[in-house]
Amino acid sequence: MTDATRATVIERRPINPFDLLARYGTVIALVLLIVFNLIFTTNFATLQTLNVNLTQVCTIVIVAVGMTLVIATGGIDLSVGSLMSISGALAPMVFMSKLFPIGNIYLAVALAIIIAVGVATLLGLFNGWLIARFRIQPIIATLVLFIAGRGIAQVMTNGQLQTFKVPEFQFIGLGRVLGIPFQVIVMLVLVIIAAWVIRKTVFGRQILAIGGNEKASGLSGIAVKKVKLVVYAVSGFCAGIAGLVVIAINSASDANLVGLGMELDAIAAVAVGGTLLSGGRASIIGTLLGALTIQLVRYTLLANGVPDSVAQVAQAVIIIAAVWVQQQGRSA
Amino acid sequence: MGEDLLLAMAGVDKRFAGIPALIGASFEVRRGEVHALIGQNGAGKSTLIKVLTGYHKKDAGSVSFDGKPFEVTSPQQAQASGISTIYQEINLVPYRSITENICLGREKRRFGLLDWGAMHAEAERLLARFNIKADVRRPVMEFSTATQQMVAIARAIGFDAKLVIMDEPTSSLDEREVGVLFDVIRQLKAEGVSVVFVSHKLDELYAVCDRVTIMRDGRTVRVAEISGIGKLDLVSSMLGREIARVEGHATAFTDRDPAKLGETLFAAEHLSAGSAVRDVSFSIRRGEIAGFAGLLGAGRTETARLAFAADKRSGGTMTLGGAPYDPASPIDAIAAGLGFCTEDRKAEGIVPDMSVAENMMLALMPKLAKSGIIDEARQRVVVEKFIKALSIKCSGPNQKIRELSGGNQQKVLLGRWLATEPRLLILDEPTRGIDVGAKGEIQALIKSLADDGLAVLMISSELEEVIEGADRVFVLREGLTVSEMTRAEASEDAIMAAMAEGSPEAAR
Numbered sequence: 001m002t003d004a005t006r007a008t009v010i011e012r013r014p015i016n017p018f019d020l021l022a023r024y025g026t027v028i029a030l031v032l033l034i035v036f037n038l039i040f041t042t043n044f045a046t047l048q049t050l051n052v053n054l055t056q057v058c059t060i061v062i063v064a065v066g067m068t069l070v071i072a073t074g075g076i077d078l079s080v081g082s083l084m085s086i087s088g089a090l091a092p093m094v095f096m097s098k099l100f101p102i103g104n105i106y107l108a109v110a111l112a113i114i115i116a117v118g119v120a121t122l123l124g125l126f127n128g129w130l131i132a133r134f135r136i137q138p139i140i141a142t143l144v145l146f147i148a149g150r151g152i153a154q155v156m157t158n159g160q161l162q163t164f165k166v167p168e169f170q171f172i173g174l175g176r177v178l179g180i181p182f183q184v185i186v187m188l189v190l191v192i193i194a195a196w197v198i199r200k201t202v203f204g205r206q207i208l209a210i211g212g213n214e215k216a217s218g219l220s221g222i223a224v225k226k227v228k229l230v231v232y233a234v235s236g237f238c239a240g241i242a243g244l245v246v247i248a249i250n251s252a253s254d255a256n257l258v259g260l261g262m263e264l265d266a267i268a269a270v271a272v273g274g275t276l277l278s279g280g281r282a283s284i285i286g287t288l289l290g291a292l293t294i295q296l297v298r299y300t301l302l303a304n305g306v307p308d309s310v311a312q313v314a315q316a317v318i319i320i321a322a323v324w325v326q327q328q329g330r331s332a
Numbered sequence: 333m334g335e336d337l338l339l340a341m342a343g344v345d346k347r348f349a350g351i352p353a354l355i356g357a358s359f360e361v362r363r364g365e366v367h368a369l370i371g372q373n374g375a376g377k378s379t380l381i382k383v384l385t386g387y388h389k390k391d392a393g394s395v396s397f398d399g400k401p402f403e404v405t406s407p408q409q410a411q412a413s414g415i416s417t418i419y420q421e422i423n424l425v426p427y428r429s430i431t432e433n434i435c436l437g438r439e440k441r442r443f444g445l446l447d448w449g450a451m452h453a454e455a456e457r458l459l460a461r462f463n464i465k466a467d468v469r470r471p472v473m474e475f476s477t478a479t480q481q482m483v484a485i486a487r488a489i490g491f492d493a494k495l496v497i498m499d500e501p502t503s504s505l506d507e508r509e510v511g512v513l514f515d516v517i518r519q520l521k522a523e524g525v526s527v528v529f530v531s532h533k534l535d536e537l538y539a540v541c542d543r544v545t546i547m548r549d550g551r552t553v554r555v556a557e558i559s560g561i562g563k564l565d566l567v568s569s570m571l572g573r574e575i576a577r578v579e580g581h582a583t584a585f586t587d588r589d590p591a592k593l594g595e596t597l598f599a600a601e602h603l604s605a606g607s608a609v610r611d612v613s614f615s616i617r618r619g620e621i622a623g624f625a626g627l628l629g630a631g632r633t634e635t636a637r638l639a640f641a642a643d644k645r646s647g648g649t650m651t652l653g654g655a656p657y658d659p660a661s662p663i664d665a666i667a668a669g670l671g672f673c674t675e676d677r678k679a680e681g682i683v684p685d686m687s688v689a690e691n692m693m694l695a696l697m698p699k700l701a702k703s704g705i706i707d708e709a710r711q712r713v714v715v716e717k718f719i720k721a722l723s724i725k726c727s728g729p730n731q732k733i734r735e736l737s738g739g740n741q742q743k744v745l746l747g748r749w750l751a752t753e754p755r756l757l758i759l760d761e762p763t764r765g766i767d768v769g770a771k772g773e774i775q776a777l778i779k780s781l782a783d784d785g786l787a788v789l790m791i792s793s794e795l796e797e798v799i800e801g802a803d804r805v806f807v808l809r810e811g812l813t814v815s816e817m818t819r820a821e822a823s824e825d826a827i828m829a830a831m832a833e834g835s836p837e838a839a840r
Contacts, residue, residue, distance in 0.1 A: 202701045209694055212683035219642055219680055220694040220748065221666040280685045 025325050026273060026289045029318075033296045041303045049299075051181060055249070057295040058183045059084075059242040061288055063259075064266040064273075065194045066124075066238030068287045069231045071270050072198070074211040074279025075138035077232060079127055080239040080266060082149025083120045084259025087243030089153040091116040092162040092253050095169055109169045117240035123149070124236015125229060132225035142232075146263065153255035163252040173248025183245045190238065195284040204282075207231060211279025268294060268315065272322040294318060338363045338526050339384075339402075339495060344393030346379055346550075353379040355550040356393070361495065364524045366517055368537045368558065371547035372570055372793060373628060377530055380547070381497055385410040385417050398494060408437075416488030417497040424484060426473035431455040433472050434487045458486040462516045478509030485516060489525070496520060497528040502536060503629070506607070514540045532628040533810070534563050534832060548572050563832035567627070571795055571828065583775050585801040588783070590819065593803060594618025597787045598657070598756050600639060603648035608634040610811035612648075616756060616787045616804075621778065623802025624791040625827050631811040632791045633675055636758045639789070640665045640672040653755070666695060671749030673742070675760035675791070681745045682733050689715040689729035692744050696751040718747035722777065739770025746777070756787045763797065775801065795824055809834050 037044040063080050070077045093099050094112035102108040123145055130141035167174075175182040198204040206227050209217040218224045239259070247253040267277075273290030274283050294315055301311040339361040346354040354376050361367045371377045382388045384395065386404035395402045397413065404410045407417065424433045431448070434455040440447040455468040462482050472480055481501060488496050498517075502510045517527050517540050529541055537544060538558060546554040546569045554561075554569045599615035609631045616622040624632040638645040641659035650657045652668055659665040662672070674680040683691055693700065693711050700710050715729045722743040726736055733741055742762065749757055762778065763771040778801065782788050792798050798805055805822040807815040807830035814834030817826060 200706055201704050202697050202706055203704060205690065205694075205697060205706065209683050209686065209690075212685045213680075215680045216674075216683055217694070219640070219662050219672060219674060221663045221698075222694070223663060280683070 025322065026286060026293055030289055030293050030296065033293065033300060037296070037300055037303075041300065044303075053292075053295055053299055054184045055181050056299075057291050058181075058187045059245050059259075060262070060265045060269055060295070061187050061291045062190055062238050062242040062245065063235075063262055064269040064287045064291055065190050065284060066235030067263075067266040068270050068273070068275050068282050068284055069194065069198075069207060070138070070235045071267075071275055071277055072207050072211045072279055072282035073228060073231055074214065075131065075228070075231070076142065076267065076277075077124075077127065077235045078139060078142040078263045079123070079145035079149055080235060080242075081259035081262035082146050082153070083123055083236050083239035084243030084246065084262055085150050085153040085255050085257075086123065086156075087116040087120045087240040088247040088253045088258035089157045089162070089255045090119055091169070091244055091247065092164050093156065095166055096162070096164055105166070105168050109166065112169065113172075113244060116244060117237060120240025120243065121233050121237040124239070125233040127236065128229035128232030131232065132228040150255065153258075157253070157255050159255065161252055161254050165251060170248045170251060173245050173250075183249075186241065186245070190241075191284055191288050198282050198284060203227070203230070208280055208282060211281070213280075265291075265294075268319050271319055274322075290322070336363045337361070339395075339397050341380070341384065341395045342393060344380065344383060344395070345391045346383055346388060347391055352550055354383065354390075357547065357550060358552045359384075359545055360555070361526050361528060362543075363526060364521055365542045366521055366527045366529055366540055368541040368544040369528055369530050369547070370532070370537070370544060370566070370570060374549075375547040375570075376550040377547055378499070379550075381417065381499065381528075381530070385415060385497070411437075411488075411491050411493075414492060414494035415497065416491055416493040416495070417499065418481075418484045418488055418501055419499050424472045424480060424487075427471050429470060430459070430466060430468040430472055430475075430483050433483055434458060434468075434490055436487070438491065454490070455486070458490055459483070461489075461519065462486070462512070476509070478505055478512055481505065481509070481513060482516065489520070493525060495526045495528065497530070499530045500532070501529075502531060502533065510536070534566060534627075537566075538563075546570055564829055567828050567832040568824075583772070583796050583800045585775050585779055585797070588621075588779070588803060588819075590803060592783075593620045594785065598639070598650070598652050598789075600635075600650045601648055603635060603638050603645055603650070604811075605634065605638055605643060605645045605647075608811055609638060609645075612808060612811070612813045614789075614806045614813060614816070616789055618755075618787055619782055619785045620803045621782045621788045621790055621801055623798035623805045623822075624789065624808060625795070625798045625805055625831060626808035627831055628793070629810075630808040630831070632808050633760055634811075635808065636672065636760055636789065636791060640670055640758060642672070666752060666754075669753075669755035671695070671752060671754035671757045673745050673749060673757070673759045673762060675764065677738065677741055677745065677765070682741055684732070684734035686733060687730045688719070688724070688726050688733050688736070688744055691733045692718060692747045692751060695748050699752075714751055715747075718751060722747055722750075723773065737767070737770070739766040739774070742766055742770070742774060746774070750781070754786070756789065757781070758789045758791075760791045761793065762790065763792070763794070795827060798822070799824060799827065807831055807834055 043049060067077055067080065091112040094115050095108040097108065102111065127142050127145060130136045130144070131138050171182055173183055177185055206217065206222045209222060210224055210227055214224060243258055246258050269291035270287050271277060272293055273286030275281055275286060297314050297318060298311045301314055302308065337360055341357070341359040344354050344357045357376060357380055359380060369377050379388065383390045385407045386409055387407055397415070404413060425436070431452050435451045440450045452468050459466060459482065464479060464482050466475060466479060472483060485496070501513060505513060520527055531537060541558045544556055544558050544561065545552060546566065548570060594617050596615050597618045601613050603612045604610055612631060612635045614622065626632050634643065637643045639650065641661050641664060657668060659668060683694065689711065692715055697706065700707050712729065719726065719729065724740050724743045726740060733744055736744070759778065763774055766774065778788060778790065790801060799822050802822065803819050805817045805827060806813055807827055809831060815830035
């Protein structure tokens, strides 16, 4: 009974419209975009359009899931694009038996995935090691691999484009399960696992606590260094998977291009999704919606004949608007 | 005017969000004197200085400087008028040269370009006054802390300062460097420059100051010639205690039966770390409230952090429950049964964006989880129990902790540790910044916890709290345990005497 009376007291507080906007702004924007497209864009309500948008947004979301966890601890990971390119360079070398001969193609593909994603995870762990062990600022520590990573990928491939036709591998990018693109399933699985980890596990709570107050977390017995190590490793893991998706779609791997600019797309998705860049809060679903919103704005403009360069400006405007709304909601 | 006053502040009021920080404070500095400004935390020293230098705007009062009414709106303006401030944390530009730091903001120009020759010469001339020879072209960060301090002072004097304010200038210096600084201060004095010296180290005041102004609770409580006031007198004025004054109960602590105390649970021998903790020994029995008394900078918090392994100790041994205790991190300390409520609730205690429940469960959470998954139901039971037991006023477990009052935040943090069922709870200033009602509740709670057998180490700057609350009092002074007193021995006089001039020999 007391709970009920308490609840009414709280509801009587004036509701800040910006609070609502900050919480549901991304959803509102997404709904408005869909409505706009339903009216003005021809052939919008088709499975084809849905698939195009989903497949395009997939890699961003996969990377942004890891990025959300990193940002929730108060950090940032600039190396994700380069890690994608390393993973993308490594996998074809394995399944095309360039490194060592493998007879069975299924075994080769499995090994390729494990090695490529494993290496990306280890490199993420290296980021975390720099940050946790030497207290290097995350933006600097991950800048190391941001710069060096793509170079390493190019050295591995001698700067050459690797093309391949391996349907067993390309299933990652082109295959469908029950009509749903396989990469969309991968994306959804990662989103669901990450959202569950944040909400339900000790590890998730510790991530948020570290982002919210690192000193208090350490004094409360949280292994701050270990959590950071894991979080950056997870970010590397996600980037590794995203790299595989990209090369599977293209049936080619160009170390120069795979994951180029991905770090910024991912950070933008996280920011628009409502996760504070200062840490302490994380919304995986928000990140998904943020990425979808950015993607849909681009699609809307392109489908209606606006050039891509203008679409990029529109993307920037959305980010500014999202951050502004968040700040209004916080300060009030 | 019989005396030659450089600065006269009178009747200064300042409120922050309705809470008074200065109440009719006054402060006078003569020409060419070294004047100590002392007081406890929150006494109003910093606010007074910030009002003077234009960082804060005063609500009422008058300030005159150099014979004229003085009103500035920014520290830059104050500097231009002849008042320079050197802050505790040296604010120089580390990557720039000494010359650039000294001449920053008043560069010499020739033909519209910077005249480096003249500027280097000026920097060398200023430093030479303090017998310092340094390559003024090198970046400041390559030099020792003492030299950097001198550069900061040279910079201040370079502005033709008539008054130099030094806010705890010695806290980052070693003994020899302090000596150099004192020479500089005497040099300034000889040149007719006045110095305001803020420090918590009493010996330093006697070494270099002429007069002292003591502040307490936003008021100026005493001005005296330093040679005419004893250390004990100084401390009692600062704390607002008259020597040998008797009074009734001021806290919610009530007397406890010493016979009920158990065997020794925790003992630390000769702990040391850096210059803050030099040689501290203490012990705590089951069911005992042990108190740490001491002035600011005596090493109380630092010692507590060593016991909790929040900082690494460089020497000393500890035992817990009779067995050696050598934690590598707070994780080990918590596992061994320690809890630590920090002094700075905001910076080291609460996670502001998290709920009451999440904050309270932060330390216990791993234990209440099944293979890493939070057991919400069990957590809820524990949280509800402590919200009730500690009568925490909140709309529910899911309210954000930052929306709670200071007292209720503190209770949540107490709950965080009590939930882990500790054997030893360290409380650093458990009632600081909390309203009177909540204060009494927390004191009563601490007592009842000790009655139930919990060992408590309580650090407090409030004498009543230590005297009435603690079964045993350890007095720390400049990183040394200088006294250990039983409840019967721990009078205000005895504690203040130890805080002011106790020596380790007296403790034996």
